Amino acid sequence: MKAFFGFKDGSGDWFVIIDTDRCSGCGKCAEACPSNVLQVGEDEYDPFNEEPVASVREEERKKIRYSCAPCQPGYGETPTPCIAACEPGAISHSEGWKLMYGRQ
Amino acid sequence: MAEEAKKEEYWRWPEGSWVNPDGDWKKGKTITAGVDVGSVSSQAVVAVDGELYAFSNTRTGSDSPDSAWKCMNMALEGSDLTVDNIDYCIGTGYGRVNVPMAQRTITEIACHARGANFMYGPEVRTVMDMGGQDCKAINCDERGKVLNFMMNDKCAAGTGRGMEVFADLIRVPVWEIGPRSFKIEAEPEMISSTCVVFAKTEVVGLLEEGVPENDIMAAYCAAMAHRIMELLNRLGVQEKFVITGGIAKNEGVVKRLEEQLGIKTAEKIWHKPEYRSYPFDTQIAGGLGAALFAEAMLSRGKVKSVRKA
Numbered sequence: 001m002k003a004f005f006g007f008k009d010g011s012g013d014w015f016v017i018i019d020t021d022r023c024s025g026c027g028k029c030a031e032a033c034p035s036n037v038l039q040v041g042e043d044e045y046d047p048f049n050e051e052p053v054a055s056v057r058e059e060e061r062k063k064i065r066y067s068c069a070p071c072q073p074g075y076g077e078t079p080t081p082c083i084a085a086c087e088p089g090a091i092s093h094s095e096g097w098k099l100m101y102g103r104q
Numbered sequence: 105m106a107e108e109a110k111k112e113e114y115w116r117w118p119e120g121s122w123v124n125p126d127g128d129w130k131k132g133k134t135i136t137a138g139v140d141v142g143s144v145s146s147q148a149v150v151a152v153d154g155e156l157y158a159f160s161n162t163r164t165g166s167d168s169p170d171s172a173w174k175c176m177n178m179a180l181e182g183s184d185l186t187v188d189n190i191d192y193c194i195g196t197g198y199g200r201v202n203v204p205m206a207q208r209t210i211t212e213i214a215c216h217a218r219g220a221n222f223m224y225g226p227e228v229r230t231v232m233d234m235g236g237q238d239c240k241a242i243n244c245d246e247r248g249k250v251l252n253f254m255m256n257d258k259c260a261a262g263t264g265r266g267m268e269v270f271a272d273l274i275r276v277p278v279w280e281i282g283p284r285s286f287k288i289e290a291e292p293e294m295i296s297s298t299c300v301v302f303a304k305t306e307v308v309g310l311l312e313e314g315v316p317e318n319d320i321m322a323a324y325c326a327a328m329a330h331r332i333m334e335l336l337n338r339l340g341v342q343e344k345f346v347i348t349g350g351i352a353k354n355e356g357v358v359k360r361l362e363e364q365l366g367i368k369t370a371e372k373i374w375h376k377p378e379y380r381s382y383p384f385d386t387q388i389a390g391g392l393g394a395a396l397f398a399e400a401m402l403s404r405g406k407v408k409s410v411r412k413a
Contacts, residue, residue, distance in 0.1 A: 001250050001253075002252035045211060
């Protein structure tokens with residue numbers, strides 16, 4: 001399942017997307033995240049999934065645009081720490097940051 | 105004595121409850137319940153062996169535990185079933201952490217997908233839940249498992265509460281807006297702001313200009329449909345497509361959305377033939393999903409019954 005955490009408003013799409021089928025629940029992303037946005041725990045969206053998966057902390061979901069901005073998701077020189085840390089490649093960001101802050 | 109003018113509240117939609125007249129909970133093995141405490145409405149659904157037994161649909165008050173009790177008591181009205189007879193209860197919705205009789209919580213996204221799967225049938229692939237203060241687009245598989253979802257919860261624009269505010273402003277009962285929005289000569293231009301506050305200002309402006317009320321309703325419904333469509337386009341819509349929640353009852357929004365999307369919503373009838381005589385309430389999908397999850401968890405031995413009587 002692709003879980004979209006974040007929000008959309010007039011300025012763009014601000015989502016951290018976690019592919020729970022790929023996520024191994026290793027927790028390396030949560031350790032790597034400098035803003036402490038990510039966590040690993042029970043799968044909120046599939047109560048029958050026994051394996052832990054990564055998700056965005058509840059309290060961060062409505063301010064994700066600002067929490068994720070320092071890592072320059074989608075437009076920086078290097079991949080964000082969470083994406084770099086994720087071995088199965090389960091994490092991605094929506095285009096909001098790239099369109100809003102990326103160089104043309 | 106001057107008679108005090110009674111203030112009419114146009115947003116006040118009717119509450120309701122239903123108990124299966126042919127059902128007998130004493131014959132059932134497991135009795136489960138789902139309580140969906142949303143930001144605007146609360147529903148309680150009781151299932152006996154995974155079959156719908158009773159439900160209620162009420163307005164959420166300022167206190168989540170009170171609202172949960174209110175809707176639960178209302179669902180059990182007209183039945184001798186009590187809360188003590190319930191094996192397992194799951195809370196869901198915005199106020200799910202404040203449901204006193206629930207043993208655990210599940211997000212409303214998972215519950216709505218599961219509930220819609222049961223109500224409309226396993227062919228459902230896209231569920232649009234139009235809630236009181238947010239809307240969620242969900243793609244699910246034939247078992248009602250969530251495949252992906254997108255939520256729009258930053259503000260209440262284009263949601264149920266927005267419609268209520270609009271009803272109060274234009275002084276038309278909220279359930280009349282849908283039918284009246286079609287009594288127009290030509291489809292007006294839609295309200296341009298999605299923000300409830302700005303849309304309100306725009307509506308006041310239109311009223312002052314002398315634009316007919318029905319046209320304004322059409323313009324507002326079209327704006328709401330457009331906003332839902334944007335969210336759906338981002339996620340991708342697949343048939344069978346269904347809308348759950350209160351806005352599903354407003355044909356003014358639903359029909360305009362169908363036109364804009366070019367996809368029809370599934371008919372509002374129970375998938376199970378033996379359910380056809382039961383009332384079909386699009387708002388109970390979340391609570392029903394929770395009750396079904398409770399049943400599935402009990403039967404798989406994932407959780408234990410807490411039945412007291």
